[in-house]
Amino acid sequence: MAEGNLLWTIESEYSAQGYRSICGVDEAGAGPLAGPVFAAAVILPFGLTIPGLNDSKKLTAKHREALFHMIKEKALAWGVATAGEAEIDRYNILNARMLAMDRAIRALSPSADLALVDGNRTQGIGASPAVCVVGGDGKSPQIAAASILAKVSRDLYMVELAAVYPEYRFDKHKGYPTKLHYELLRKYGPCPAHRKTFLHDTYPNE
Incomplete structure (x- = not known):
């Protein structure tokens, strides 16, 4: 079993229903x-223990890496x-999240016959049958693992983006709406x- 409270309980329940390949998904x-x-x-691998595995938000950057x-x-x-940013602006962030998760599931090889999705929505995910697991990154080891891969991958991307647009210090705030980020946006x-629809109500008057 996974360490702490991340037991394989959810996966076991669906495995008993006949699902053979179950993935965890997060964004x-x-x-x-x-x-x-x-x-x-x-x-x-079913039942695998990875010491320290947990919701990415509860881990330090060093531990996540x-x-x-x-x-x-x-x-x-x-x-x-x-x-991407253009898709977020076109479809809204909720639908863009679903699009990214669907793409991640489709990238699996071998594929999954069931996806455990963190959150309360699976509409827009067509890559495999999917079920919601609210707070899943703190319940399922596979969703927790997905949360870490997504978070670290994005952080690494934002560090690379900082080299393209050094004036915005994306390596520091990773694009989040921090005081520093707003100051640099004003400047x-x-x-x-930048996501244009996200700036509509907050820039430049924030």
Whole structure:
């Protein structure tokens, strides 16, 4: 079993119903003003213990990075996908999240016959049958693993984006609506990596 409260209870329930390949799915980056939303899907060997595995939000950056590499090494399959800024502006963030998660599930090889999706919505996910698990990143080891892959992948992307647009310090705030980010937006205005619909009510009067 996974460490702490991340037992394989949910996976066991669906396995008993006949599902043979179950993945966990989560996303990162719904709230930032800039950058894509990232999603990950992960299939771990059933019952695998990964010490310290937990919801990515409860871990330090150093711990997430260590688990990031361990998860990729031990997973039977994993996929990371995105929905970009233009798609977020076109479809809204909720639908863009679903799009990114659907793409992550489709990236799995071998594929999953059931997806456990963190949150309360699966509409827009057509890659496989999917069920909602509210608070899943704190309940399911596979969803927790997906939350880490999505978060670390996005953070690494934002560090790379900082080299393209150094004036915005994306390496510091990762695109989130921090005081520093707003100050830089007032000074430089938005760049192509910013989500235009997210800035409508907050820039430049925030």
